[in-house]
Amino acid sequence: MGKVTLKDxxxxxxxxxxxxxxxxxxxxxEDGTPDCDIGKDTAMxxxxxxxxxxxxxxRIAAGLRSGKxxxxxxxxxxxxxxxxxxxGRYIEELAHNDGYSVMFGSxxxxxxxxxxxxxxxxxxxxxxxxxxxxxxxxxILRKIVRQNIPLVLINRDVPxxxxxxxxxxxxxxxxxxxxxxxxxxxxxxxxxxSENMDVLSLRDRENSYRETMRSFGLEPYIYMxxxxxxxxxxxxxxxxxxxxxxxxxxxxxxxxxxxxxxxIMDAGLSIPEDMALFCHDESPAWTTHxxxxxxxxxxxDQVGTEAYRMxxxxxxxxxxxxxxxxxxxFFGDSTRRK
Amino acid sequence: MGKVTLKDxxxxxxxxxxxxxxxxxxxxxEDGTPDCDIGKDTAMxxxxxxxxxxxxxxRIAAGLRSGKxxxxxxxxxxxxxxxxxxxGRYIEELAHNDGYSVMFGSxxxxxxxxxxxxxxxxxxxxxxxxxxxxxxxxxILRKIVRQNIPLVLINRDVPxxxxxxxxxxxxxxxxxxxxxxxxxxxxxxxxxxSENMDVLSLRDRENSYRETMRSFGLEPYIYMxxxxxxxxxxxxxxxxxxxxxxxxxxxxxxxxxxxxxxxIMDAGLSIPEDMALFCHDESPAWTTHxxxxxxxxxxxDQVGTEAYRMxxxxxxxxxxxxxxxxxxxFFGDSTRRK
DNA sequence: AATGCAAACTAAATCGTTAAAGTAATAGTT
DNA sequence: AACTATTACTTTAACGATTTAGTTTGCATT
Numbered sequence: 001m002g003k004v005t006l007k008d009x010x011x012x013x014x015x016x017x018x019x020x021x022x023x024x025x026x027x028x029x030e031d032g033t034p035d036c037d038i039g040k041d042t043a044m045x046x047x048x049x050x051x052x053x054x055x056x057x058x059r060i061a062a063g064l065r066s067g068k069x070x071x072x073x074x075x076x077x078x079x080x081x082x083x084x085x086x087x088g089r090y091i092e093e094l095a096h097n098d099g100y101s102v103m104f105g106s107x108x109x110x111x112x113x114x115x116x117x118x119x120x121x122x123x124x125x126x127x128x129x130x131x132x133x134x135x136x137x138x139x140i141l142r143k144i145v146r147q148n149i150p151l152v153l154i155n156r157d158v159p160x161x162x163x164x165x166x167x168x169x170x171x172x173x174x175x176x177x178x179x180x181x182x183x184x185x186x187x188x189x190x191x192x193x194s195e196n197m198d199v200l201s202l203r204d205r206e207n208s209y210r211e212t213m214r215s216f217g218l219e220p221y222i223y224m225x226x227x228x229x230x231x232x233x234x235x236x237x238x239x240x241x242x243x244x245x246x247x248x249x250x251x252x253x254x255x256x257x258x259x260x261x262x263x264i265m266d267a268g269l270s271i272p273e274d275m276a277l278f279c280h281d282e283s284p285a286w287t288t289h290x291x292x293x294x295x296x297x298x299x300x301d302q303v304g305t306e307a308y309r310m311x312x313x314x315x316x317x318x319x320x321x322x323x324x325x326x327x328x329x330f331f332g333d334s335t336r337r338k
Numbered sequence: 339m340g341k342v343t344l345k346d347x348x349x350x351x352x353x354x355x356x357x358x359x360x361x362x363x364x365x366x367x368e369d370g371t372p373d374c375d376i377g378k379d380t381a382m383x384x385x386x387x388x389x390x391x392x393x394x395x396x397r398i399a400a401g402l403r404s405g406k407x408x409x410x411x412x413x414x415x416x417x418x419x420x421x422x423x424x425x426g427r428y429i430e431e432l433a434h435n436d437g438y439s440v441m442f443g444s445x446x447x448x449x450x451x452x453x454x455x456x457x458x459x460x461x462x463x464x465x466x467x468x469x470x471x472x473x474x475x476x477x478i479l480r481k482i483v484r485q486n487i488p489l490v491l492i493n494r495d496v497p498x499x500x501x502x503x504x505x506x507x508x509x510x511x512x513x514x515x516x517x518x519x520x521x522x523x524x525x526x527x528x529x530x531x532s533e534n535m536d537v538l539s540l541r542d543r544e545n546s547y548r549e550t551m552r553s554f555g556l557e558p559y560i561y562m563x564x565x566x567x568x569x570x571x572x573x574x575x576x577x578x579x580x581x582x583x584x585x586x587x588x589x590x591x592x593x594x595x596x597x598x599x600x601x602i603m604d605a606g607l608s609i610p611e612d613m614a615l616f617c618h619d620e621s622p623a624w625t626t627h628x629x630x631x632x633x634x635x636x637x638x639d640q641v642g643t644e645a646y647r648m649x650x651x652x653x654x655x656x657x658x659x660x661x662x663x664x665x666x667x668f669f670g671d672s673t674r675r676k
Numbered sequence: 677a678a679t680g681c682a683a684a685c686t687a688a689a690t691c692g693t694t695a696a697a698g699t700a701a702t703a704g705t706t
Numbered sequence: 707a708a709c710t711a712t713t714a715c716t717t718t719a720a721c722g723a724t725t726t727a728g729t730t731t732g733c734a735t736t
Contacts, residue, residue: 003463003485005722016686021724039684054481059461060402061722064691069398078427079442085423089416092444096451101458104417104442106430113434120439123397125341143392147341262626284592285623288600343692354716359694377714399692402721 004055012053013045020046024057063125072311073121073129075105075114076155081254083282083298084132087154090304091130098312100127109197109227111136118144128311133158135198150314154307155298156201165310165320167303171201171280174296174327175208178250178278181294181331183216186338187248187276191221193237193256195230205252205280231259238263241275248276248335257281261293277334292332299325342393350387351380358384362395401463410649411459411467413443413452414493419592421620421636422470425492428642429468436650438465447535447565449474456482466649471496473536488652492645493636494539503648503658505641509539509618512634512665513546516588516616519632519669521554524676525586525614531561531575531594533568543590543618569597576601579613586614586673595619599631614673630670637663 006017013020019038023046026034034043049055063069072095076084092102103126105117114137121129128150133141138158144151145163152165182190192209194202206222213220223241225233238260241249249264251257257279269275271291279286279295286293302325314320344355351358357376361384364372372381387393401407410433414422430440441464443455452475459467466488471479476496482489483501490503520528530547532540544560551558561579563571576598579587587602589595595617607613609629617624617633624631640663652658 003722006724007722017723018686018725019684022685025724037682037684042684054485056457056461058402058463058722059458060398060407060463061691062724064396064398064402064693065722065724067691067724079417079430080420080423080427082418082420082423085418088442089418089444092417092442093446096443096454101441101443101462103439104426104430105434105439106427108431116434119394120397123394124439125396125398258622258626265626265628283621283623284596285621285627288596288603289623289627290603341692345692355693356695356717357715360715363694375712375714380714396692399721400694402723403692403694405694405721 003058004053005058006055009046009049009053009055012049013042015042015046020050023047024050069125069127070100071103071124071126072100073103073105073117073124073126074131075107075117075121075129076132077107077109077134079104079106082284083155083254083300086282086298086300087304087307090301091308094305094308107132107134107137109134111140115140122147122149128152128315130154130307130311132156150311150320152307152311152314152320154303156199159200163320165307165314166322167307167310168201168322168324169296169299169303170324170327171204172208173324174329175205175250175252175280176212177327177329178280178296179209179212179216181329182248182250182276182278182335183218184337185276185335187335188218189245189247190218190250191223191241191246191248192250192252193223193225193234193260194252195256196224196226202252209250225256230255234259235263235266238275239267242267242269246275247338248272248278250278250280252280254279254281254283257283257293257295271334272336272338276336286332287330289332289334291334291336294332294335295330297328297330299328341396342391343396344393347384347387347391347393350391351383353380353384358388361385362388407463407465408438409441409462409464410438411441411443411455411462411464412469413445413455413459413467414470415445415447415472417442417444420622421493421592421638424636424638425642425645428639429646432643432646445470445472445475447472449478453478460485460487466490466653468492468645468649470494488649488658490645490649490652490658492641494537497538501658503645503652504660505645505648506539506660506662507634507637507641508662508665509542510546511662512667513543513588513590513618514550515665515667516618516632516634517547517550517554519667520586520588520614520616520673521556523614523673525673526556527583527585528556528588529559529561529579529584529586530588530590531563531572531598532590533594534562534564540590547588563594568593572597573601573604576613577605580605580607584613585676586610586616588616588618590618592617592619592621595621595631595633609672610674616673624670625668627670627672629672629674632670632673633668635666635668637666 006020009020010017022036023034023043026036029035033040079085095102107114130152132155154167194206210220223237251260282298286295306323344358347358348355360374361372361376361381364374367373371378417423433440445452468490470493492505532544548558561575589598620636624633644661
């Protein structure tokens with residue numbers, strides 16, 4: 001009981017494979033009959049037989065000949081991170097509605113893995129790729145561009161890369177609003193915990209924090225922690241901040257946020273009285289937390305949607321553009337006015 | 339600058355495409371030379387040229403001829419749900435290490451969408467599929483089995499389906515432990531909020547709750563809410579439970595958990611004094627919540643890993659088996675001893 | 677009755693690779 | 707010197723679809 005092929009259908013009806021292919025690929029007229037130069041009777045017989053034998057065209061064979069793959073690739077550092085999986089969900093949904101399938105890969109922040117994934121996607125001759133770059137992936141991405149595969153960057157930028165589409169959250173604007181909100185709320189000693197990670201969106205958030213603080217005449221201070229020893233270092237940073245009388249803490253990534261939150265709780269500090277907390281990342285649990293946590297939404301739905309649309313435009317020959325998504329801030333009790 | 343093909347390499351070196359293909363696909367010897375019946379000099383020249391021209395074999399063409407696709411399909415109701423994306427991450431990682439790529443799809447609990455996705459995956463002739471079935475997908479899945487595509491069910495069962503692999507959390511055992519823990523903690527009026535959804539894992543959790551309650555001589559009670567009006571109905575259920583003096587609430591799914599938590603908070607009730615809460619699902623935020631939330635881990639890492647391994651075994655011809663993952667419970671402050 | 681033309685089909689090439697079978701040249705054996 | 711084995715390749719035929727370029731048939735037209 002091997003797969004049913006065009007040849008099987010053709011033999012069964014005593015016609016050529018060409019005819020079958022024509023009928024099956026023809027657009028349908030209003031009355032449901034295929035719009036091609038094949039007689040209605042024959043055409044309907046083909047349709048019926050294909051249905052009866054549960055014929056599914058081999059996309060692999062069709063793709064080889066026609067050059068159309070109907071396949072997209074998406075690479076993020078980690079699909080199990082909410083911001084990425086959320087974007088992935090939107091991309092997959094839109095793609096599916098247009099007849100495209102999506103291959104996903106996790107780079108785990110490793111350029112080597114990213115290269116492997118991209119090579120494989122290129123080998124599958126995907127029609128387009130959406131990537132959240134990781135540190136050190138510039139050259140690898142450039143190779144994709146050189147292969148003329150439409151490429152859209154999301155979440156993080158690689159500035160020196162030409163000919164790609166870009167969809168980012170406005171990290172500079174969002175962080176400015178975060179600091180403004182805290183200052184208006186009466187906070188002065190506002191500090192940040194960030195991560196030693198060569199990623200531009202993080203640098204943008206840090207720089208915007210620093211600049212906005214200075215624009216208010218306040219002194220910025222950032223604790224830097226290493227990605228692999230994050231948990232203990234974050235704990236230390238929180239404790240040090242508490243000793244120094246820091247009034248508000250800003251965390252720019254989800255893991256930092258969760259680790260900081262845990263450290264604050266474990267230290268027996270209460271939020272926002274002892275220390276306010278603003279998370280520049282999203283978790284479905286922030287709003288149900290007690291106190292509710294102020295956060296910047298990553299707008300992953302918009303990022304995903306816009307990235308997909310841009311990719312489709314680029315697949316149609318348009319040049320890549322840059323889209324900045326306006327951040328959405330949720331002001332919860334964790335940064336209640338002093 | 340079209341794609342580089344075998345033919346290009348062959349022409350450049352004045353040899354046949356077969357030779358190139360042989361060299362490139364040969365396993366490497368210790369000294370790095372390909373282990374095939376091609377002269378070392380020629381072989382090395384091939385390797386070098388392929389490198390220089392950045393040749394990537396067309397997986398599509400190779401797959402068509404060889405019948406090997408190195409492609410897996412994964413369908414879950416929603417990749418952005420943590421339990422699913424976590425499992426997906428493990429599957430993708432293991433698959434990648436074995437040279438397989440993974441296509442993901444979200445069924446959004448719709449059998450129609452599931453069918454479309456499965457048809458597409460079948461059209462891509464994936465080597466195997468891992469699915470979290472949604473309600474009403476039995477016949478659709480049966481079609482896949484009939485096409486001899488190895489299929490592994492995760493998270494939810496479809497009992498009447500033969501010839502598939504199964505990897506589930508032991509929902510009956512986990513819920514028994516939840517109730518036992520609450521009873522030992524001094525709780526008596528223990529109720530559950532569940533969802534009108536035709537999914538066996540949910541029924542298992544409900545039945546296990548009921549049976550365990552009765553085994554303690556306690557009366558079970560389950561509020562049923564509809565999936566689409568879940569938020570308001572959950573709120574109502576929580577308020578009613580509070581009126582009735584319910585001491586502990588069990589929620590079997592993440593959205594129900596979040597909605598219940600929110601309703602409890604909004605009602606100004608304190609956990610666990612006014613009402614204890616045990617969530618039979620996972621969120622990265624439970625442990626950092628205050629109070630920390632007791633939960634049953636979905637063990638998505640294990641589910642993903644075991645599902646992948648079973649799929650690989652089935653692709654090798656082994657029959658499908660069933661694996662029950664032992665649940666891991668986290669006892670937090672939300673169900674502290676009375 | 678010859679011509680043109682549309683309608684309804686078919687044959688054969690092709691996409692880029694792999695697999696099976698074959699060949700030519702060299703070396704080793706008796 | 708004749709025979710066998712081994713090495714290092716090549717030729718040809720797939721895989722299952724799509725596409726290009728026909729071919730056949732029937733009917734209307736002149």
